[in-house]
Amino acid sequence: MPVPATSQVYRVGVTVDVDGPLLPPVTSELDRVVDDILRLEPQELSLDLSACPSTDAAAIAFLLEVHRRALRAGSRLSLAHPSARLRRNLRLARLEHVFAITAPAKAPGPGHSAGGDLL
Numbered sequence: 001m002p003v004p005a006t007s008q009v010y011r012v013g014v015t016v017d018v019d020g021p022l023l024p025p026v027t028s029e030l031d032r033v034v035d036d037i038l039r040l041e042p043q044e045l046s047l048d049l050s051a052c053p054s055t056d057a058a059a060i061a062f063l064l065e066v067h068r069r070a071l072r073a074g075s076r077l078s079l080a081h082p083s084a085r086l087r088r089n090l091r092l093a094r095l096e097h098v099f100a101i102t103a104p105a106k107a108p109g110p111g112h113s114a115g116g117d118l119l
Contacts (some may be wrong), residue, residue: 013044022059050081
């Protein structure tokens with residue numbers, strides 16, 4: 001007796017490594033990548049910010065927009081390895097509860113401060 005063909009869709013998490021500051025050249029490319037990923041309907045979209053040297057108010061606004069888009073797509077946005085400065089700025093803006101932080105900031109490399117800035 002033939003086995004009926006079945007398929008299952010597994011909604012898994014996707015991690016995107018952000019390499020560079022969250023400024024327009026990087027955010028434009030990241031915007032396209034996020035759109036492509038959200039079409040796959042992952043349960044979680046994680047942005048690894050360990051290589052993101054600094055963030056400002058515009059970067060936080062960008063992250064909020066990605067968070068909203070992820071929610072509309074049925075996904076959850078998490079931030080991995082955000083800098084101590086970003087975590088502080090999120091706390092000051094009273095947004096720390098919006099983002100799931102999946103890993104603490106990594107120890108800074110030689111010549112870098114804990115906030116990710118060059119010394």
